Amino acid sequence: MDHAPITPTTTPRSTTPPPVSAPPATAGPAMTARGLAKRFGTTTALAGVDVDLDGGRSLAVMGPSGSGKSTLLHCLAGILVPDAGTVTLRGREVGTLGERERSLLRRRHYGFVFQFGQLLSELPAIENIALPSMLLGANRRQATELAAQWMHSLGLAGMEQRRPGELSGGQAQRVAVARALITGPAVVFADEPTGALDQATGAEVMRVLTETTRAAGAALVVVTHDATVAGWCDESIEMRDGTVVDRGVLR
C-alpha cells in the first residue's frame, strides 16, 4: 500500500510554551505501530509489538535490560528500521522511509530527551534550545526569543548564558525538554530521562516533561526501568524478551 510520506513543512514551525495547566491542544492517535519486529544477529529484540499513542498522552515503556524497550523506542522514532511491521504517524507510514527522510522526520516531527549528553557543550543553554528552531529555518533572533520564553516557562530564567557544564543535572534535563518541544513535535521520545538524576530531581524533571508535553498536545514515550518514573505517565507497557507482556492505564 502506498502512503504519502511525511514531508517537511515549508515554513518553520515553532511553538510558544503553553501554560502547563492547559488541556491537551490536540487529541486523537498521533502514532500507531503494528507487529514491530527487529533482530540483531541471532538476538530477537522485538517480536511483534503493537503500540498506540494519542496526542497529549504519555506512555511508559518498562522492562528489564535486554527486554527490547530501547529498540522499540528507536524503531518508533525512525532511528532503526524494523525488520517487519509498520509505524504510522498521523496515518502515514514512516517506518520504512529512507535514511534522509527519517532524519527530516525526526527533525520536524519528533523531540528527544536522552539520559545525558544531548546538549552541545559549546553552546549556552538558550542557544541549545534555539538550535532546533534555527534548523527549521527560524532566524537567530526569533529562535532565541522563543527559547527565552521556554526557559522562563520551565523555571530556567537567568540561566540563559550558562553552558551545560554549569547547569545541575535537573536544570540540564529541563533545557533538554525545552529543546525537544520548541519545534512543536508530534511525539517526544525520552530514553531514561532521569537515569542520571537523584529521585527528587528525577521527579521534578518528570513533572515538567509530562505536564509540558501534555500541554503542548504532543504524545510522549518514556523508556524507563523505574516504576516511579513510569507512574508519571498515563499508560504503560511492560516488555520481556521483545514482546509486550502487560499493558496498563495509570491515569
Added chain:
Amino acid sequence: MRAVLALAPGLHRAGGKDTQLTTALGVAAFAVTTALTLSVVGGLLGFVGREAQPQTAFQAEWSDIYVVLAWTAVVLLGVPLLTLGGAAARLGLARRDARLATLRLLGVTPREVVGLTLVETSGQGLVGAALGVLLYGLLLPLWALVPFQGSSFAVGELWVGGTVVLIVLLAVPLLAAVSGAVSLRRVVVSPLGVARRQRPKGMSVIRLVVALVGIGTFIVISTALGSLGAAAFVFLVGSLGLAFATLNVVGPWVLGLLARIQLRRASTPARLLAARRLLDDPRAAWRVVGGLGLAGFVAGALAIVPSLAAASTDDADQQLLLTDLSTGALLTLVIAFVLAAVSAGVAQAASVLDRRREYGLQHLAGVPAELLDEVRRREVLGPLLFVVVGSTATSVLMFAPWLGLTGVSSPGGMVMLAVCLTGGVLLVLGAVESTRPLLRSVLRDPVVRAD
C-alpha cells in the same frame, strides 16, 4: 603504583576501536614528525659534511652559506614539527581524560594517573619514532635525487648516523610523555575536572605582547645585522626561531578574537556552531590551522627567492647558488605544507572521535550530517584564511628590514605566494574533508543499545 601501571595495557584495550584508531593516528603523526625531522637534520649534516670536506671548488667557496641556509630551514621547520608532535601527544585527549578521571574517582592517585599517561604516550611516541626512522630510511633515496651544489647527495651524506637516531628514539617518547602529562593537569587537580565541563578560561592579552616582543627582537637583530658581522647569523637564526615560536603563542588568542566577531554575525546554525566551537577552544582550532599559518610564515619569508633566482648573472657560481636557493625554498615549503595537512587531518580525525557521542545524539535528533560537515568546514576555513594571510603578512613585515619588500612587490614572489597559499589552503581543506568517511561511520553506528 606498580599495580596501577600494570593496568595500562588492559585499560588501553578497553578503549575499543576508537582508542585503537586514535593510537594509530598518534603513532602515524609521530612517525611523520620523526621522518621529516631526520630528513631535515640529514640535509643540514650533508651540507656541514661538504663544508668540512669540499669535493669541488664551488663547495670550498660557498659551503658556509649553504650551512647557514640549512640551519634557517631547520629553524623554520622546527616549530611546525614540534606542533605536529604536540598535536599527536594530545590526540584523543577528551576520551583519555574521561577514562583517567573515572580512575581518579575510584581512588587512583594523581601520581599514578600521570604514570599511566606517561606509559601510554611515551609508548606511542616510541613506536612512532621507530616507524619514523624506517620512513626516513625509505625517503633517503628520494632526497638523494635532489641536486645541490652541482651534484646530488649520496645517501650516506644524508644519513644522520646511529647517535642521532638513538637520540631521536629517546627524545620523541620523552617529548610525547611531557606533552601528555602537561595536558593532564585538569584531571590531576580534580577528578571532576573533565566530568563537568565548564566555561573555558579566556586567554590573556599578554600573548599578544609576547608575540610583539618576539617579532620585534627579530626585526632589531636583523636590522643591526650589517654592523654585527657574520657572527650575528647565530643570533639572527635564534631570534627567527623565537619570533616564529611566538606565532604559536599569539595564534590562539587571535583566533579567539576572530570567533567573537564571527559569533556576533552568525545567522545560521552552521555559522553559530562553528563560531561557538572556535570560541570554546581556540587552542584546538590553532592545532588544526596553525600548521598552515606557520607554513604561510615560511612562504612569506621565502617569497624573496624567485626574485633572487630571476636575477640573471654571468657568474656560473652565483647562478648555481640562486638555483639551489630556489630548490631549497621549494623543498622547505613542500615539507611545511605536508606537515600542515597532516596536522589538520590528524586533529580533525581526533576531534570526530572525541565528539562521537555528541555527533551520534545530534544525528539521532535529526541534525543532518551535511550540517555537521558544514560546521567542521567553517570551523577550519575562517581561521585558516585569517591565519594564512596574517602570518604571511607578519613574515613579510619581519623580513622587510633585512630583505626589503621585493618578495611581495615582484611578480615572481607574488605568484609563488599565491600558488603556495592557495595550494596550502586546499591541501588542509582536503585533509579536513578526508575525515568525512570517519564522521559517516560514527553516525552509522548510533548510540543504540540492543536491549
